[in-house]
Amino acid sequence: MTHNERIYYCEPVFRPPSEHNSLLIQLTEGCTFKCDFCMSNLRKNFKIRSIKEVKKDLDIAANKRFSSSISKLFFLDGNAMVTPTEKLLELTRYAIKKLPKLKRVGVYAHAKDILKKSDNDLKELSDAGLKIAYVGFESGYDVLLKDVHKHATKADYINISKKLFKANITLSATFINGLGGAGNEDVSKAHALESADLINQICPNDDRIWYIAFLSLMIPPGTVMYEKKIRGDFIEMNSNEILNELKIFIEAINFKNKGANCIFRSNHASNYLPIKGTLEKDKAKILEVIDFGFHHKEALRPEYYRAL
Numbered sequence: 177m178t179h180n181e182r183i184y185y186c187e188p189v190f191r192p193p194s195e196h197n198s199l200l201i202q203l204t205e206g207c208t209f210k211c212d213f214c215m216s217n218l219r220k221n222f223k224i225r226s227i228k229e230v231k232k233d234l235d236i237a238a239n240k241r242f243s244s245s246i247s248k249l250f251f252l253d254g255n256a257m258v259t260p261t262e263k264l265l266e267l268t269r270y271a272i273k274k275l276p277k278l279k280r281v282g283v284y285a286h287a288k289d290i291l292k293k294s295d296n297d298l299k300e301l302s303d304a305g306l307k308i309a310y311v312g313f314e315s316g317y318d319v320l321l322k323d324v325h326k327h328a329t330k331a332d333y334i335n336i337s338k339k340l341f342k343a344n345i346t347l348s349a350t351f352i353n354g355l356g357g358a359g360n361e362d363v364s365k366a367h368a369l370e371s372a373d374l375i376n377q378i379c380p381n382d383d384r385i386w387y388i389a390f391l392s393l394m395i396p397p398g399t400v401m402y403e404k405k406i407r408g409d410f411i412e413m414n415s416n417e418i419l420n421e422l423k424i425f426i427e428a429i430n431f432k433n434k435g436a437n438c439i440f441r442s443n444h445a446s447n448y449l450p451i452k453g454t455l456e457k458d459k460a461k462i463l464e465v466i467d468f469g470f471h472h473k474e475a476l477r478p479e480y481y482r483a484l
């Protein structure tokens with residue numbers, strides 16, 4: 177094997193922004209779900225790659241000059257948790273064996289695919305090195321989850337959070353601001369309040385770090401939501417409505433554990449305003465930033481700079 181061999185990628189690949197420095201290894205392609213807003217499965221036939229193919233890519237990475245500096249690995253694509261446990265275990269162990277400085281393996285994980293794994297499966301995966309799961313909650317409001325064909329419920333999210341925390345796999349959950357669209361204040365309010373209630377309920381009773389991120393809805397061509405928008409059946413929220421929804425969410429955060437270490441981020445390229453803090457310690461500060469956004473439109477990210 178030479179230093180010039182290339183790792184295989186099925187473009188476009190999907191990874192969380194926080195994995196930008198990680199070694200990316202294509203384990204799956206596309207996604208078995210088809211949420212209305214998501215482009216993960218457009219132009220890709222779903223596939224779990226073979227152990228042989230993935231090991232070959234890990235061998236190529238291990239043979240590169242930079243391999244000794246790799247501390248994080250992310251198994252692509254939009255939902256690698258769908259991979260059968262034995263296969264995911266074998267590949268995680270292989271990665272840890274091949275890359276001496278590797279400390280953490282991460283995956284995107286749909287709630288239903290976490291639920292399919294037993295507590296023992298998750299513990300084994302965690303012990304092997306799978307230490308973070310990025311789960312798209314999108315909302316805690318079941319009506320909205322059903323409406324966008326998420327195929328998961330608030331109760332599922334409560335269950336999987338408990339399972340991940342128990343297995344010592346870090347939870348990083350994302351929500352989508354503006355998911356219900358404009359013109360329906362009741363839906364927006366329920367989206368914010370049910371999402372906050374979900375977060376309040378899952379907050380662990382210790383000081384471990386976990387992550388909550390809010391993205392703002394984008395409508396990529398090819399998605400079901402795009403078709404709805406073109407037909408006039410879906411109208412996007414404006415920046416004020418988005419910030420107001422976020423404000424209602426933040427105001428309703430009320431953890432029993434006041435020492436919780438929930439890292440909150442709403443600083444993705446899709447967001448109008450970069451916001452970061454620890455919940456609920458920084459609640460007042462976060463609300464101040466949102467208030468600043470209401471009164472300083474010039475500080476908001478222009479529409480043409482917003483991206484996924």
Ligand SMILES: C[S@@+](CC[C@H](N)C(=O)[O-])C[C@H]1O[C@@H](n2cnc3c(N)ncnc32)[C@H](O)[C@@H]1O
Pocket residue numbers: 190213214215216254255284285286287310311312313314350351352391392393394395396446484
């Ligand atoms: C590639 S998906 C993987 C999530 C994982 N498959 C799951 O369902 O739990 C990553 C996340 O990006 C966000 N996302 C995807 N499409 C989006 C869009 N059009 N606008 C805003 N956020 C979006 C959602 O929060 C989604 O869960």
Ligand code: SF4
Pocket residue numbers: 207208209210211214215216217254255286312
């Ligand atoms: S949000 Fe997740 S589950 Fe839904 S289509 Fe995208 S990658 Fe698949």
